[in-house]
Amino acid sequence: MTDVISLDxxxxxxxxxxxxxxxxxxEHPLAEGIVRAAERRGVLSAQPLxxxxxxxxxxxxxxxxxxxxxxxxxLMARGGIAADESTRERVRRxxxxxxxxxxxARGRRLAGVLALSDTLRPEVVPALDxxxxxxxxxxxxxxxxxxxxxxxxxxxxxxxxEAEVLPEAKIRAIGRLQRQGRVxxxxxxxxxxxxxxxxxxxxxxxxxxxTDAAIEAAHVALMRDDWRVVPEAIQIGRRxxxxxxxxxxxxxxxxxxxxLLAATGxxxxxxxxxxxxxxxxxxxxxxxxxxxx
Numbered sequence: 001m002t003d004v005i006s007l008d009x010x011x012x013x014x015x016x017x018x019x020x021x022x023x024x025x026x027e028h029p030l031a032e033g034i035v036r037a038a039e040r041r042g043v044l045s046a047q048p049l050x051x052x053x054x055x056x057x058x059x060x061x062x063x064x065x066x067x068x069x070x071x072x073x074x075l076m077a078r079g080g081i082a083a084d085e086s087t088r089e090r091v092r093r094x095x096x097x098x099x100x101x102x103x104x105a106r107g108r109r110l111a112g113v114l115a116l117s118d119t120l121r122p123e124v125v126p127a128l129d130x131x132x133x134x135x136x137x138x139x140x141x142x143x144x145x146x147x148x149x150x151x152x153x154x155x156x157x158x159x160x161x162e163a164e165v166l167p168e169a170k171i172r173a174i175g176r177l178q179r180q181g182r183v184x185x186x187x188x189x190x191x192x193x194x195x196x197x198x199x200x201x202x203x204x205x206x207x208x209x210x211t212d213a214a215i216e217a218a219h220v221a222l223m224r225d226d227w228r229v230v231p232e233a234i235q236i237g238r239r240x241x242x243x244x245x246x247x248x249x250x251x252x253x254x255x256x257x258x259x260l261l262a263a264t265g266x267x268x269x270x271x272x273x274x275x276x277x278x279x280x281x282x283x284x285x286x287x288x289x290x291x292x293x
Contacts, residue, residue: 004114056167059071066106073103075103083110128159136234140177147164167195171196184201186203194214203217204218205217205218
């Protein structure tokens, strides 16, 4: 949390208390940042009586008998709340600094602006380099955040990007890549990414402990919120697939040779019965190599 700006005379603590009350039930990473900021300032309050999540836009709920909203300008428009030009300019200025911005409203009036800054984890750059070293040719950032924020992060990481993308647009983006003949792996971390995880050829749920929607939709669930696990998971998958093919080819070749020997009389029935267990042992031993790092 970098900025808490009041638009209606409320104190920063009151705004943060209102935002945290709404965001406690959200699984979005920005919601987690807002709640942590409220906890640090000791202003965390009870959850709202009613709660509605709008994927890619924000959240709303009823607090102290009044409807409250926290999210994007699209969410404000949904609630019939308009931002004046000075507020929009302030939002653009914060976004140009690479910050994620959320508008906060009570009833039909804007109450404040919250800005959060992403801290790039130290393991992300080495993890992306490891993915490129594995032959991943195209890395794309799909985010619901503003274009200015996405552009700053994409430049820092050397990625292509698509910004202000709602969950259904992520599905369309993945489908477009699949129609181009690409095999697509999607890495996501929450409810908003669940449809895209299901659409991808390989859906990888990042930090999926407790995120039921992501676990249900993904093909791979990484229980640690650590980007270094992503290339490791791909390596494990490739080793497992390679081992499966080795086992199939060995078993097929062994059985063909065995049948030819038995048909020509070179392999007596008792010896053939005894030899039948050897492929099973070989397959188990070959598969056991996957336990090695």
